[in-house]
Amino acid sequence: EGSASLLCLRLSSLRSTLATRLPPRVLLPNLSRCYGCMVEDRKPFRAESLMSILKEHICHMDRDQLSVHQSELTAFFLTSLDFRAERSQGDLEKAWRVEGGVIDCLIAMVMKLSEVTFRPLFFKLFDWTKSESKERLLTFYRLCDRIAERLKGLFVLFAGNLVKPLADVLRQTNSSKTDELIFDSELSEEKNCLLLQLVLDVLQKIFLYDTQRFLSRERADTLLGPLVDQLENCLGGPQVYQNRVVQHLVPCVGQFSVALADESQWKTLNYQILLKTRHSDSKVRFSSLLMLMELASKLKENYVVLLPETIPFLAELMEDECEEVEQQVQKVIQEMENILGEPLQSYF
Numbered sequence: 001e002g003s004a005s006l007l008c009l010r011l012s013s014l015r016s017t018l019a020t021r022l023p024p025r026v027l028l029p030n031l032s033r034c035y036g037c038m039v040e041d042r043k044p045f046r047a048e049s050l051m052s053i054l055k056e057h058i059c060h061m062d063r064d065q066l067s068v069h070q071s072e073l074t075a076f077f078l079t080s081l082d083f084r085a086e087r088s089q090g091d092l093e094k095a096w097r098v099e100g101g102v103i104d105c106l107i108a109m110v111m112k113l114s115e116v117t118f119r120p121l122f123f124k125l126f127d128w129t130k131s132e133s134k135e136r137l138l139t140f141y142r143l144c145d146r147i148a149e150r151l152k153g154l155f156v157l158f159a160g161n162l163v164k165p166l167a168d169v170l171r172q173t174n175s176s177k178t179d180e181l182i183f184d185s186e187l188s189e190e191k192n193c194l195l196l197q198l199v200l201d202v203l204q205k206i207f208l209y210d211t212q213r214f215l216s217r218e219r220a221d222t223l224l225g226p227l228v229d230q231l232e233n234c235l236g237g238p239q240v241y242q243n244r245v246v247q248h249l250v251p252c253v254g255q256f257s258v259a260l261a262d263e264s265q266w267k268t269l270n271y272q273i274l275l276k277t278r279h280s281d282s283k284v285r286f287s288s289l290l291m292l293m294e295l296a297s298k299l300k301e302n303y304v305v306l307l308p309e310t311i312p313f314l315a316e317l318m319e320d321e322c323e324e325v326e327q328q329v330q331k332v333i334q335e336m337e338n339i340l341g342e343p344l345q346s347y348f
Contacts, residue, residue: 019056076094207255
């Protein structure tokens with residue numbers, strides 16, 4: 001065991017030496033060649049070590065070196081980001097691991113770019129998704145989610161062009177709205193679910209970090225319907241649906257309401273959610289109540305203007321045939337009373 005840990009230390013020190021001592025003109029072409037060989041030999045996990053060398057190398061580069069080698073690095077990333085599409089369509093776990101290493105390196109580079117140098121790179125990646133390969137959508141939106149997490153409000157400046165494509169993905173992964181989902185072959189259900197989850201997370205971060213009134217009326221209108229319609233999307237079965245609603249959809253729509261910051265649009269959003277509380281499936285009615293509760297907790301005292309419209313729907317649900325829905329209505333009413341600081345009895 002002692003000799004194994006010593007070997008690990010030596011290897012780690014060697015990796016660091018390679019990453020920090022070799023000039024980019026020597027290291028980059030060799031890294032690129034090695035990566036190609038590993039993928040050809042079907043030993044992609046070994047590429048993780050390569051990626052850790054590359055990441056450290058990029059972090060060690062100064063801005064001038066980076067600008068000299070940026071196009072070479074970009075070409076490498078566009079090739080290596082295709083791992084999922086070209087090599088791993090049937091193995092989601094392997095794709096996730098290898099792609100994750102590549103994305104880590106790319107993020108290290110992105111963090112060193114200025115807004116001016118990041119813009120063309122981002123649109124090159126965006127154009128890269130417009131190919132025949134739908135697998136690239138998974139890679140791209142995973143990358144967007146990670147970039148948004150790091151760049152925060154800066155990412156929002158680039159997100160305008162994503163609004164329509166994101167709304168399209170919401171529609172094309174909604175089994176209640178289309179028979180032609182984005183993925184329709186191997187592992188299609190898992191892939192559609194994963195893509196949907198990534199897109200909801202990207203949107204949530206855009207809304208969260210928006211300080212510049214990103215959501216114009218037009219953009220809000222484009223997204224509102226497809227987002228609320230996700231309440232009816234039972235893709236993946238009951239358990240997956242429930243997790244998606246609680247962990248991804250409800251937080252996303254909550255942030256959406258904050259970013260709207262407009263009373264007439266709050267009314268539209270609230271009413272569209274209320275309509276879903278009349279759905280024939282009790283799961284959908286229950287999820288709609290979770291979303292209403294989130295809306296109230298995000299809008300706080302601003303929710304008062306929406307109460308007159310909301311109360312008749314809640315009154316209906318108090319008589320719901322499904323016990324869980326009935327109990328949830330009581331929770332929603334209690335929560336609204338806490339938020340607004342007044343009893344709601346007078347409204348019923």
